[in-house]
Amino acid sequence: MDLQTRILIVDDDEGIRSLIGEFLGKHGYATETAADPEAMRALLAQERFDLIVLDVMMPREDGLTALRQLGPDAPPVIMLSAVGSDVDRIVGLEMGADDYLAKPCNPRELLARIRTVLRRRAPVQGASAPVLTIVSDRSEFVPVAEDVNSGEVLRFAGWRMDLGLRLLFDPTGKLISLSDGEFRLLRAFAEHPRRVLTRDQLLDWSRGEDSELYDRAIDVQLSRLRRKLADGDGGGDIIRTVRNEGYLFVPSVIPAVVPGGNAQ
Numbered sequence: 001m002d003l004q005t006r007i008l009i010v011d012d013d014e015g016i017r018s019l020i021g022e023f024l025g026k027h028g029y030a031t032e033t034a035a036d037p038e039a040m041r042a043l044l045a046q047e048r049f050d051l052i053v054l055d056v057m058m059p060r061e062d063g064l065t066a067l068r069q070l071g072p073d074a075p076p077v078i079m080l081s082a083v084g085s086d087v088d089r090i091v092g093l094e095m096g097a098d099d100y101l102a103k104p105c106n107p108r109e110l111l112a113r114i115r116t117v118l119r120r121r122a123p124v125q126g127a128s129a130p131v132l133t134i135v136s137d138r139s140e141f142v143p144v145a146e147d148v149n150s151g152e153v154l155r156f157a158g159w160r161m162d163l164g165l166r167l168l169f170d171p172t173g174k175l176i177s178l179s180d181g182e183f184r185l186l187r188a189f190a191e192h193p194r195r196v197l198t199r200d201q202l203l204d205w206s207r208g209e210d211s212e213l214y215d216r217a218i219d220v221q222l223s224r225l226r227r228k229l230a231d232g233d234g235g236g237d238i239i240r241t242v243r244n245e246g247y248l249f250v251p252s253v254i255p256a257v258v259p260g261g262n263a264q
Helices: 014-026 037-046 063-068 086-094 107-119 180-190 199-214 218-231
Strands: 006-010 030-034 051-055 077-081 099-102 152-156 159-162 167-169 239-242 246-249 254-257
Touching: 006 014, 006 037, 014 030, 014 107, 030 037, 037 063, 051 063, 051 107, 063 077, 063 086, 077 107, 086 099, 099 107, 159 180, 180 199, 180 218, 180 246, 199 218, 199 246, 218 239
Parallel strands: 006 030, 006 051, 051 077, 077 099
Antiparallel strands: 152 159, 152 254, 159 167, 239 246
């Protein structure tokens, strides 16, 4: 790791900003700090960062609100929060955070989480060109080799959904990056196509026994999923709202076992 890897630390506590910045600097990272989300957005508009460490509890604008407003090209985000409940952690992750750490935290644990998140963006070894890249929730579309698959695939309207590798490709072969929650939600739709699904059904099928923990996040997830499908080629009318009833997954779904899948 060298000083080309840039991390933005956002926290209203100057002492915490300085502590984290100095610690990461000693381990080879270049850091900038911001006291609030407004200053964060100003820095993001001017400079490139590889990762954001974002506090949740801040005056005027909290970290979750700031996270929701980040655009699709924003770097990955690790949330820090003095509120360490499961619900808050899950909501943060489902809104697009790449990791969530309770405060006070050991700086070495934060360093380990940062390294893990950054490694997720590294190319998969051994894949044939073009290279398959593991991407975060806000990554850009990247080309992916057609022969990289798990062998368990669903196809709909030209789209390809790999259930084993948890990847989604639009009809042109572009990788559409989804969070874990968005992928589970799309899978619930794809496994129950061409029928109206209620919000409660979507919660049950995409969350299982822990559905009550995700109730606050599913609306955000559904909105993000529909936007990503619409941004892909040919995805403008895949999930349709049925007024006063629920949602309809419009296309037919064809399960396909792909020869040569590399699932173990």
